Amino acid sequence: MPIYRIAIGAPGEASHPDAIKAAMAEFFSMLIFVFAGEGSGMAFNKITDSGSTTPSGLIAAALAHAFALFVAVSVGANISGGHVNPAVTFGAFLGGNITLLRSILYWIAQLLGSVVACLLLKFATGGLETSAFSLSSGVSVWNALVFEIVMTFGLVYTVYATAVDPKKGNVGIVAPIAIGFIVGANILVGGAFDGASMNPAVSFGPAVVSWTWTHHWVYWLGPFIGAAVAAIVYDNIFIGESAHEQLPVTEF
Template sequence: MAVYRIAIGSPREATHPAAIRGACAEFFSMLIFVFAGQGSGMAYSKLTNNGPATPDGLIVASLSHAFGLFVAVSIGANISGGHVNPAVTFGAFIGGSITLLRSILYWIAQLLGSVVACYLLSFATGGMETSAFSLSSGVSVWNALIFEIVMTFGLVYTVYATAIDPKRGDVGVVAPIAIGCVVGANILVGGAFDGASMNPAVSFGPALVSSSWTHHWVYWAGPFIGSATAAIVYDNIFICDNVHEPLVNSDF
């Protein structure tokens, strides 16, 4: 990894219009994504009278998150880079595509977007609970940690290959659908074990609204470790010292 590309950023970046617009884009993209993803799960629970988890429910979760993320990334791509995930933002920071100060703005916006989406869902559904992520029976925290690391590695590796790599060419056009698809596929793999978050903000909103924090650290540590690993691997093997195209245009 080229350490010289990692940047803290200027203090005035926090109030620059471009940074504020980027943070706002991340807020709305996250709100749309979480509302669709969490909302589909709540709708499924209502239709089944809170019945037990089934393969059908897993497929519904996979599709709703894949479609929702495809849209959320697409609408934010030209403004913020369409991260819609603190782990993706962290991976972009590790690769030098975004400054630390702008990353912090994005993290705040992403967490707020998730929380607002969960409160809106609770209100709109007449008080139904937004379910916090949890481990299934027989799944240890270390099992879940490995799941989150590997799944987030796949997600951020896909982001690098389709959206960050300056050699991506025309493949960048399909970046949002590729990113949505890998998340949907990973939910089919890990959903039955730990819920397959891959996104600390997606885990944070439901946990805050439902006041359920059991094993919550797994949904932060796993995605951040997986993201950093993917960023370092892709940057060193495939990008190396080639000139980077910034993920987010910046004047700083």
């Protein structure tokens, strides 16, 4: 991947109104996504008194996250691009589709959105715990790391194919639907093993509110590696030099 595609950004970009609006869009999209996704697990546990890794619990989690992510991506797409995931933002940065300074704004907004969503859930449910992501019995950190890498690779690859590729044409709502579907499908695969995060912000909010940090690094390293591999593979093989649209960095 040519290094010139990666842009740091102009000094004034962090205070530019468009950048601030985009960060706010990421904050609200993440709040919507985490409130619905994490909240569905809490509701299921309250109703059934059983773990979310039961077959019905996995299906409920997959559907809730798929539907919520479809909405979260859709409502943010025209303002911020609808990343709703620090790993997606990282993949977009490596492909030269967003500057480092704007990426940092997105990361801050995404993390804050997740924390606020979990705080609201805890308050609204009368103090129920927002459970942090954890490894299932018999699953090592290396098993979980591979799960997170592969699942996030599939997610970011889907983002590139349906939303980033300049040859995608007018796909309309296809991108949010595809992104929601791949997350839902991955939860059905990896949910019973490590919770299937694919999103450092989704893991961060519950960890902060419950103050549980066991193996938390897995939910950062895995998604960032998966996102990087997907961005590099898709950008170099399928977008290529001639089709790549250089990131405009002078508007700030």
